[in-house]
Amino acid sequence: MDELKLRILTDGKNLGGGILKVDGFINHQVDPRLMDACGRELAGRFARVNPSKVLTAEISGIAPALTTAIHLGIPVVYARKTKPITMPDQIFLTLAPSHTKGRTVELIVSPEYLGHGERVLIIDDFLATGQTIMGLVRLAQAAGAKVVGIGAVIEKVFEGGRQLLSSLAVPIEALATITDMSEGRIVFAD
Amino acid sequence: MDELKLRILTDGKNLGGGILKVDGFINHQVDPRLMDACGRELAGRFARVNPSKVLTAEISGIAPALTTAIHLGIPVVYARKTKPITMPDQIFLTLAPSHTKGRTVELIVSPEYLGHGERVLIIDDFLATGQTIMGLVRLAQAAGAKVVGIGAVIEKVFEGGRQLLSSLAVPIEALATITDMSEGRIVFAD
Numbered sequence: 144m145d146e147l148k149l150r151i152l153t154d155g156k157n158l159g160g161g162i163l164k165v166d167g168f169i170n171h172q173v174d175p176r177l178m179d180a181c182g183r184e185l186a187g188r189f190a191r192v193n194p195s196k197v198l199t200a201e202i203s204g205i206a207p208a209l210t211t212a213i214h215l216g217i218p219v220v221y222a223r224k225t226k227p228i229t230m231p232d233q234i235f236l237t238l239a240p241s242h243t244k245g246r247t248v249e250l251i252v253s254p255e256y257l258g259h260g261e262r263v264l265i266i267d268d269f270l271a272t273g274q275t276i277m278g279l280v281r282l283a284q285a286a287g288a289k290v291v292g293i294g295a296v297i298e299k300v301f302e303g304g305r306q307l308l309s310s311l312a313v314p315i316e317a318l319a320t321i322t323d324m325s326e327g328r329i330v331f332a333d
Numbered sequence: 334m335d336e337l338k339l340r341i342l343t344d345g346k347n348l349g350g351g352i353l354k355v356d357g358f359i360n361h362q363v364d365p366r367l368m369d370a371c372g373r374e375l376a377g378r379f380a381r382v383n384p385s386k387v388l389t390a391e392i393s394g395i396a397p398a399l400t401t402a403i404h405l406g407i408p409v410v411y412a413r414k415t416k417p418i419t420m421p422d423q424i425f426l427t428l429a430p431s432h433t434k435g436r437t438v439e440l441i442v443s444p445e446y447l448g449h450g451e452r453v454l455i456i457d458d459f460l461a462t463g464q465t466i467m468g469l470v471r472l473a474q475a476a477g478a479k480v481v482g483i484g485a486v487i488e489k490v491f492e493g494g495r496q497l498l499s500s501l502a503v504p505i506e507a508l509a510t511i512t513d514m515s516e517g518r519i520v521f522a523d
Contacts, residue, residue, distance in 0.1 A: 164419040171420070172410045172446040175402040202413075205395045210403075212365040220362045223392075228433060229354040230361070243418060256362040 144184055144318040147296070148331050150177060151319055157327050161271075161299060162243070169296060170203035170268055181318055182210020185266060185294045188316045189215070192291040194264035196220060198257070198283060200239075200250055200275050207296050208266040215264075220257060222250040222279060231255065235285045239278030242271060242302070250278045252286070259287035270295035270317055273304025280311065297321065300332070334374055334508040337486070338521050340367060341509055347517050351461075351489060352433070359486060360393035360458055371508055372400020375456060375484045378506045379405070382481040384454035386410060388447070388473060390429075390440055390465050397486050398456040405454075410447055412440040412469060421445065425475045429468030432461060432492075440468045442476070449477035460485035460507055463494025470501065487511065490522070 156164040168174040185207065197219040199208035205221050212219035226234060235252045257263070263283045265276055276293055283290050290313055298305065298317030301324070305315055323330035346354040358364040375397065387409040389398035395411050402409035416424060425442045447453070453473045455466055466483055473480050480503055488495065488507030491514070495505055513520035 158419065162418060166417070166419050166443065167446060168408075171413065171417070171443060172408050173399060173402070174408055175399060176406065178399070179403050201392045202395070202411075205392070206399055209363060209365060209368070209396055209399060212363070213369055213400075216366065218358075218362050218364055221392075223361065225434075227356070227361070228352060229348065229356050253356065253361060256357065 144181070146180060147177065147319045150174075151297070152329060155329060157324050157329050159327070161302060161324055163297065163299070163321070163324065163329070165297065169206075173206050178206050179210050181207055181296050182212075183214045184318055185211040185316065186214030189264050189292045189294060189314070192264070192314060193262060194291050195262045196257070196264070197266055198222070198263050198279050199266050200224070200279060204267040207268055211264070211266050211294065220252060222252050222282060224248050224250065226251050235282045237278045237281045237285070240274050242274065250275070250282060252282050254286065257283065257286040257288055261286070261288035262291045263288045264292045264294065265290060266294045268296050270298040270304045270315070271302040273307040276304065277307060280308075292316070299324065334371070336370060337367065337509045340364075341487070342519060345519060347514050347519050349517070351492060351514055353487065353489070353511070353514065353519070355487065359396075363396050368396050369400050371397055371486050373404045374508055375401040375506065376404030379454050379482045379484060379504070382454070382504060383452060384481050385452045386447070386454070387456050388412070388453050388469050389456050390414070390469060394457040397458055401454070401456050401484065408446075410442060412442050412472060414438050414440065416441050425472045427468045427471045427475070430464050432464065440465070440472060442472050444476065447473065447476040447478055451476070451478035452481045453478045454482045454484065455480060456484045458486050460488040460494045460505070461492040463497040466494065467497060470498075482506070489514065
């Protein structure tokens with residue numbers, strides 16, 4: 144998605160260590176027009192797998208997952224990292240190591256909103272190590288739902304997430320795929 | 334907003350103690366069509382105050398703030414509760430007591446995205462005690478920005494938030510105003 148790549152080159156910053164700062168338009172301040180365009184593009188790419196629900200993880204997955212869900216016209220569930228008081232006692236919970244947080248986080252979904260027979264499209268802002276997304280896959284599987292696709296706004300291929308997720312044999316799409324961030328570079332695939 | 338009120342009566346649950354469970358369509362699972370309609374309605378009500386930026390707090394403020402920002406065509410910033418590694422060392426931080434969490438949370442905004450001269454519209458899912466929103470007001474003021482309006486999807490008037498915020502002398506709008514949740518009731522204003 145050329146508009147996104149251009150924005151990353153213009154306003155993104157390579158902070159070193161594989162850390163890409165895009166908090167001016169993706170995950171602290173959000174450019175709503177760009178995020179809506181990302182959601183439209185992801186919705187278009189996954190319409191053929193006929194998802195019934197979008198699943199993401201709070202916090203920064205919410206914006207792209209919501210705009211994707213708006214364009215698909217299906218509900219979106221965001222996994223919580225702490226259990227709110229409004230959630231029942233019996234929940235789906237998995238642990239996922241967080242690369243950027245340097246610790247393990249809980250991902251929690253209420254069984255009320257993820258169930259048997261759902262066709263789940265997982266959307267997140269980043270596909271990096273794939274650990275958060277794999278946690279969401281486990282939640283969907285625990286609920287008896289079927290993962291039918293995985294989409295990310297930005298993929299850092301050198302962190303190996305796509306390889307980790309390849310055993311699922313579902314389409315994986317990223318709107319901007321970065322192949323190299325060494326020595327201050329931001330290099331996109333093709 | 335009749336559609337929202339009807340949905341609260343149909344799918345919301347009064348859990349007692351002033352706790353309204355709306356996690357089937359607002360703050361865990363999100364109904365994208367309804368959330369988009371809420372954003373459109375909030376955008377319409379606040380267009381006249383000419384906001385330049387929407388400000389909210391993670392987590393459950395993100396969805397209504399994003400759809401409002403999409404319809405206003407202005408950026409949205411969500412205050413973080415933990416400082417990400419992509420944020421500079423110098424930040425705006427305030428503490429806000431969280432009613433539902435039973436503890437104080439940090440609200441953090443990068444000075445890169447909230448500055449002098451901004452006209453800030455604060456949006457959240459709930460206006461209850463008003464403490465989170467007051468925290469966002471302090472962040473805006475610390476940045477030299479002007480708060481021009483406050484909008485919420487659902488207001489629980491009996492928790493006093495509107496009164497707390499009234500000294501700001503800015504328009505406060507809620508799409509569904511609940512006046513009474515005693516004895517299992519959900520009673521709307523007018």
